[in-house]
Amino acid sequence: MDAEKLNQALYDKMAAEQERFKHGLLGMTAEEALNHAYEYAMREDILMSLEVQDLPAPQAAALLESPCPLADIYKDFRDMETGHMDNIRECIEDRAESLMEAQRETAPIIPIYPHTGEYAREHGELDAFLASLETNVACRDAIETAIGEGFDGMSLHADTKGVLAVFGAERVSHVLAATLQGIRNDPRVSSGNQAWAATVPMFDTVSRHRDYLITSHPGVLSIFVTQTRKEMDAMQKQTEKKPSIKAQLAAKPVPGDQPAAKPKDREVR
Template identity: 35%
Template sequence: VEDRADDLLKEEQQQNPPKVYRQSVTYAREHGELQQYHASCHLNERCRDEIDAALAQRFDGLRLGAGAVEQVVTEYGLERTKYVLAAAIQTRDGDGRISRTNREWADSIRTIKDMDRRGFDRSCYYADLQAHTCLLDGFVNQVRKFEKAKAQPAQNTPER
């Protein structure tokens, strides 16, 4: 019974993943939302690690195999996946290996600048993907295609 309850809870979390917290730690502290802030940052870091794992598992040396995007989105949701990828691209400012369209896509996603007292941006913790920039660029292409396919209404086949 406990295993089934755990399975049901996991299914519910996959269908409704927690929202990305889009405020700074200062805002969270002032508004009593530190728990949500820390939980979101933790999930962002886990999402980053899952992206790296998916790329390592599914890249054969020449191409990125199918299923990498689904592996991450199933666990962390499309919103968080896009958020972490956008932050990763934004921290690689000036890297010419990221396509112009993917850079524009990343810039269209609002990420937070969460500066600490020393002027260090805390977002670098979850934006620091280990994957090579070209592999990251290819993965973002797949995420964008995945999102576009999900946005299109399902076509019903006509009955005979």
């Protein structure tokens, strides 16, 4: 028997075996059948693979000798160590990241309140002040989490882009600078980052800043600040490269404003 006929015979035998397995499941209670749901699905995949896979004649013949080739193949597959669970975990994380990214894009960024708490109280703007303060605290927590998750004891690989996406460059700069201004004499913070922090304006009292000062190790925090500043510079350059909507509209020709096309010379016959 040639390879094509052997493969067809093998497929028919395994399809019949699967049909008997399915019939057995249908005779079980729903709860019992669920215990075999994974096995049924994998056996279906094995059949699907065999449908498009042409085995050499000796291999097909050897499998035909087995009284239950489908069950044998499934048992071997079940005992294999695959990256199946790793793939599932990766899919879960990817989906979560996609949803988080969508939420970041739609969530409004609360602006920094540019006055003291006393000013807010006197001018009836206490709600805006408290909302800004609460967001500062949340930003601090996010930075500390990013540092804690990104530091391996030797180097820092923090998700600066994620923190900036959620809280915006102005808020992140404010919280970082407030912290560095509070430890301006700490030698573990680079002089460049200290100089940068001094340029960021503070709108409230020093005692109020203590509500959201970052408590991470100053040396690791300085690395985070450096990485964040680089990310903000890259974002700024990207924004500058992208033309504004007004510029895009100005670059487009207005219908009717184009000069008339020159008539083509008539062909001389």
